[in-house]
Amino acid sequence: MTQLTAVSGANRPIVSLTDVIKTYTLGKVEVPALRGLSLDVYPGEFISIAGPSGSGKTTALNLIGCVDTASSGVVSVDGQDTKTLSERQLTDLRLHTIGFIFQSFNLVSVLSVYQNVEFPLLLQRKLNPKEREQRVMTLLEQVGLDKHVKHRPNELSGGQRQRVAVARALVTRPKLVLADEPTANLDSVTGQNIIDLMKELNRKEGTTFIFSTHDAKVMNHANAVVRLADGKILDRITPAEAQKAMAAGAEGH
């Protein structure tokens, strides 16, 4: 198998994990989730993290997204060691550098489509109302929801909600977008549309995407697939190799 490293010309990785260990304590039992994970992701990459349930995909994304902290090791995002940052700085890093797309969409139910997408911009307080409106509407047009701006999330289909979530993740023009199983709650066609949308934005804007998935079809769109097992990186391979490996695994069973 081909061990893929940097695909981008950039020198400095946007995400760098070095010997990261994460252990959860459940009562008196310690459950290891990551056991010495090292990974570099460069700007503009479109990377899939694959692996069975419990392999550590979500934990890795949480650490990269600065919503959780490692038990040991170094997690560096956009050149900053997250362990050295205060809670306020971590929140600022999430706000200005990272966009999140969640498996269950996680939209604010009482806000409209427009307000959900606008929300991170309001938190940033960088743009004036006119610029904000322009930015939000452009994105909503891109994701095909410009006719649904006043709808509440419960008035939308699953695919539409995920597209709102994509727009919300991208509205701040983050350097890095993390997507945890973004297609898991969608039918295959809608899931494909979402991946196509992410891919297009990756190509046009150069935004780095790291997403976790079980789905081989989704993996196909990635530049590289990082396979995890038992909290460790198994390998970093091409999507084609990942397909083969999955097929072989299925036959083996």
Place this chain on the structure above:
Amino acid sequence: MFQLLLIALRNLASHKRRTLLLGGAIAGVTGLLVILMGLSNGIQTTTVETATTLMTGHVNVAGFFKVTAGQSAPVVTAIPALQQQLLQEVPELDYMVQRGRGYSKVVSDTSSMDLVLGGVDIQNETGFRKALMLREGRMEDLEQPNTLLLFEEQAKKLEVKVGDTVTLSSPTMRGTSNTVDVRVAAIAANVGMLSSVYCYLPNSTLRALYQMRDDATGALHLYLKDTADVPAVQARLMKRLPELGHKVLDHNPNPFFMKFETVNREAWTGQRLDITNWEDEISFITWSVKALNGLTVGLLVLLLIIISVGVMNTLWIAIRERTREIGTLRAIGMQRGWVVLMFLFEAFMLALFGTLSGALLGLAVCLGLNAAHITMPMAVQLIIMSEQLRFAVSPVAVAGSIFIITFCTTLVSLIPSFLAARMKPVTAMHHIG
């Protein structure tokens, strides 16, 4: 900020039942508070209006005259000179009236009772007609000597009506007993506890009863332009009148008829002035206002505790239900302070909605009850100092209750809000429940 307000408002709207229940409870507490304060204020206003017309000025220059050490009369002598001095010393003065003071046994054909006598020159007492509602007779008849105004309760007990004669029997300044026959000229509606203590007669009749000279009276009632000046005027007179050659008793915050025992025990003879304010003179009846105020404060504290627990519980539930949302908002870059603010807004708006509707409700109840002119039983009349329930809702008090309840409700919501904000985003996002 607007977005946070919107989230808070829409969350309240999306949980209609909970919002209505808790908002209703807050409204109930506020409404009750407004009604209680209206009642308390109504009693206070009635008491002050009635008492400052019928039995005391804002400031009183009264006194006791003792021929022998153990025998005192509520008399001030050499009034014209004293009046001149007061006019000079009290620029805040609106007007001044002479009010005779006495204490007498009132004897009818079938019964008798001890009453405090108030000597009035009815033609100068314009407030009298406003403060008293006559059931029988005419106020003007009190201009004639040897007449008497009784209250309904007294007339009933003495079994007399207008035109009947009763005998007043009092000890004079010289220590002998004197009697005067007076005709009942008017019977007024009861005005609370005052009705069982006071009756009124012309100053000339009171002087005759006490065998006093024309330049003597019971007290000079000073009515000020602004009642806020009362403490300053009282303090000034306490200082200046001794400097002007008068002997002044130490301040004793009680009505004059409760001071006889103390004054009689003292060794001095002659004239001593007694300077009091309206609160001193009605201290024996203001207990009801104080008790009601105490009850209001106690009830407020109790209700605030109940409401606070309710608000905290509701916010706990709201936070539990929205833990994932908090996690998401924190993940996308909302600082902890904003999370706190979001829940504070929610509690604030709930409290504001509750207190505003409660205040309006309380106000409507007060206005309705005022309009209904409900006559209260005698036992209640004694407490409320009026025949009818009267609610005087002060805008400042209403604003105060809205502020206090809203503030306290918002304040207690800080605890769950802080705890919500302290949650790790990842823990919050994966919360189940």
